[in-house]
Amino acid sequence: MSLITIQTPNVTGKKYWRSLNQLADTKEFRDWVHHEFPANATEMLDGNSRRTVLKLMAASFGLAGLAACNRPVEHILPNSAGTEADNYLPGEPFHFATVMSIGGHVTGLLVETHDGRPTKIEGNPDHPHSLGAATAIQQALVLGMYDPDRSAKVLQGGKESTWPALESAVQKLSLGDGSGLRFLSGFVSSPTLDSQRTAILKKFPKAKWVEYEALSRDNELAGANMAFGQPLYVHPKWDKAKVVVSLDHDFLNLDAPTPFFTLAFSKRRRVGSEEDLDKMNRLYAVESQFSLTGANADHRLRMKGSDVQQFATDLAAALGAMPGLNVVNNGGAADKRAKFLAAVVKDLKAAGPEALVVAGPRQPASVNALVALINEKLGSACVTYTKPVIDKSNSGIDALKTLAGEMSAGQVSTLVILSGNPVYSAPADLQFPVALSKVATSIHLGAEEDETSAAATWHIPEAHLLESWGDEASSEGAASIQQPMIEPMYGGKTPIEIVNWVTTGKFTKSHDIVKSYWLAQFTGDKEQAWRKALHDGVVAASKTVDPIKVTVDTKKLATALGAASKAASTGIEVGFYPSSATWDGRYANNGWLQEAPDPISKLVWGNAAMISPKLARDQKLTDGDIISLTRGNVKMEAAVMVQPGHADDAVSISLGYGREKCGRVGKDVGSNANLIRTTDGFYFAQGFTLAATGKREILATTQERGTGDQQHDRPLAREVAIDEYKKNPKSIEEMSEVPEIHSIYSEFTYDKGNQWGMAIDLTSCTGCNACVVACVAENNTPVVGKDQVLRGREMHWIRMDRYYSGDENDPEVIEQPIPCMQCENAPCENVCPVQATSHSPEGLNDMAYNRCVGTRYCANNCPFKVRHFNFLNFHKHEPELVGLVYNPDVSVRMRGVMEKCTYCVQRIEETKIKAKRDGRREIKDGEIKTACQQTCPAEAIVFGNINDPNSRVAKLKKQERNYAMLAELGIKPRTTYLAKLRNPNPELTA
């Protein structure tokens, strides 16, 4: 399946394709689409032969008959002495506000709990960086809490030890003036931890605290330092910008682990009315790896990551931003780059204060500084700068390098590693494991038994986010309290507790430390303020810092740029990227994330060395060929995946895979890119040698899934340029001819009451996967594993389809989320022999699991392939603990049962019952939000009553660009799409 040599494609007109195999129309692809349920798909795979299974079944039938005679005794165990919370109702959900931070990006969260166990994470609507939305990673954190592989024991030298042993070791520490004391933490965004740090550095004047993140915001600060002479955070005002130029900044996905950027950017991307058409922004992207930002860009220019600096310089020069800079034009008028540059310059100038240029965290300080200069020259009103609220002077690779040097030289006697995995994530040339072995006492606080816990002298289990007290402040200073919903299940501790314990010898609970810190900040009724901060999820009293006015010191910048300039790139470049699933490896043991397909490559359960089609052809490589990447004395092996639109002579690889010491989910999944990541080539490095090893690995993708033969050349995902749409608003409708077809069955009438429907706006949808994970969390969808995905058995109720169009070197991308369409004339219903799927009077295509006998006729007859069959008892083999994450409002499905999107019927019914309790029949518009809609940062999904002409969904469906997929079949889908509007620059399309 799908492992073939690329043939030169033959493309005429705008043709959509999902993968290179489809574009080349190979036999393998055709075989694959013809076999909807791939060969042997019904074989049992769990080691039992059919015969054994039949025997067991016979026996269990017999037992079932006997067991039915005696009803099993079940107990009801009420509380003994009532509960603390007066408004607690057994079985009803309860919500708590908390906050999380990844590498300095802070997002407020709202956690739903059922009888004390957290079951779902959503964004906190009151938090300025969330407004109710959450990313895929943030939502999957809840599964991480029930991870049975989490660290539960104190380890000494990698072997099980006890808390008293650790306590006596802590008591024995002699820290003196702190000359041998070092702390190594991730990005500190907690005000309490920061205040502890200040106190410690005062108490132990010679101690040092180093911050290191494998993926950090250091270049942003360093860039501002270069441009303005002081480290500053950059705050792009996405919603104010009309023209956005992204220089290797995947702000819609990987480079922004917060929904905030998409939230703000999509404000200028949503089209609710005619006027919005003129307000729509235009996005240019310059990048190497095909990112989601590139996919959503109106124009994209591919180039190696190291060439972006030259592009930024040329852009600054063309705008006349700095005297002495000249455009290095390496091509004639036909040159794509020159043409792109000229168009960008013209567009930026025209936009003036509404222009915004951004540089990614991968790009060096010089590019970030150049971008600051460009924005200043343009007079952009779309960017502000603030001083860090929390000191960042000892952060980044240089700080880590110094620390590793001190450790190797034996100058460090006590090292406290706070929640990180530096043995895995530190650059290879620092030889961190060797350096760590020279430290007399190293104490590692970590959530799992990982590479670092095995190498450190002590390992302490860390409490999960949902078990710990803490706080986080956004880069503007808006603080939130992190509150737990549950006692630490494995007795884990928090960084705040460990820091306090190690430096004072006394153990204080982090609740007390955090509370006393904040009570000191509050004025007036302090207890009341504390309770309000906990309830709201934002501390009202926390000061957000005002943006400061700064100007670029061009002379100093010119000198700095001169020093930073590098020779033009040569050889193969390797770029290191965050993983959409594991981030930097810390979420490697999370099944929901491992199984959420990468938004572009659709790769699951692993990473791959992404290369361009040209490089693949030159090197005679195909998907799954294992290559070696060598540079000096660093080397790694990884499977290759051909990525259309990737820069030539460059390889992109996600960090966070190839974990050797990890739980059962993440162990040995993918390949470890940290092996070739060095301090001199931290984000991208030149001069790699690429060689085929002759070995192969099968990569699992969900890419070609669901493509039925009948869908060829049908306009499923539709798009149109704004200008064309203005000229002919009917252009979307005209893409397919919808004959008037009448069902042979009597049709339902849906003119009464609530009639549920959904509209998905492909213009604002970025394809970020937040909805996919939201659906998994809400609807208890199982994780099936790589092997099952390869057999086409993934169970996600929303499939994020990604179509390429155009040239394989510079394809355009359209993302389309596909839930169940809830067809009015549903083809699945009339083929079900047992009426397990039937229609509700509100237009839902109901699915009764307890009735389903598993004929799979419905899935065969579904034109959208949104029905998923439980080929195995996926939930049965899950550790018991994982079962606690299930949403009790949704049945957990067993083997042999079909399932699909229900429009979150549990939420609909719950709201209807609530309305009845309140004595009303009407449901307000927006009162019911499906899980996917609730979390969508782009507000692309709108659900509601289409029978109410004033509802948002009804209004959206009135737009001319609204279309139903495969409407020509006469199935009348309730879910419709709003065609993607692109905003191309006429100068580049001509």
Place this chain on the structure above:
Amino acid sequence: MAVIFPKSSDIILKVAGAVAGIGAVIAVAAFTYYTYPTVIDTGYQPVQPVPYSHKLHAGQLGLDCYYCHSTVYKAAFAAVPATSTCMNCHTQVKKDSPRLEPVRQSYATGKPVPWVQIHRLPDYVYFNHSAHLSAGVSCVSCHGRIDQMIEVHQEKPLNMAMCLECHRDPAPNVRPANLVTKLDWVPDRDPREIGAEIVAQKHLDPPTNCSGCHR
């Protein structure tokens, strides 16, 4: 060759066949009957850890159902009360009764009293007490005259047929909302008439589609 079996053995064979056939029919019928919810579930009366009498508390003393099952109006579950609810009275009344020992134990130790569940629906059924109470369906419709039971048993089959019967025709089981916990309510006229008026007034339209109960 001599005939081993006499001619009459044919009859034996026929009789044996008939007996086996009838036996099979009876077995299937018996299995179906005895595993039918009306038979297997109705009358279920397990022994409770404390011989709590609903007849005494709800019947003779006249405690409202809501005093103990306090979540019924607000939540899906009708919660069994916390031990502290029992102790509201039993710190004063019968405070030394040996039968109340498990309750006092629970109150002292914090461990719950292990009451045995009687009314149980399958996991794939999502019944909501608050929805039914706000519609005006009395406890008695599903649970029977609890106020007359010394030890509670399951009165009704609680099977899908029973649910659907009422969902298709709710009028006989609907009464004014303030009377839902009044188990001994005697209507002054035909209850169906009263119910039909309330159904019309509240626009009650109970679901009969799958997702109304199965999610």
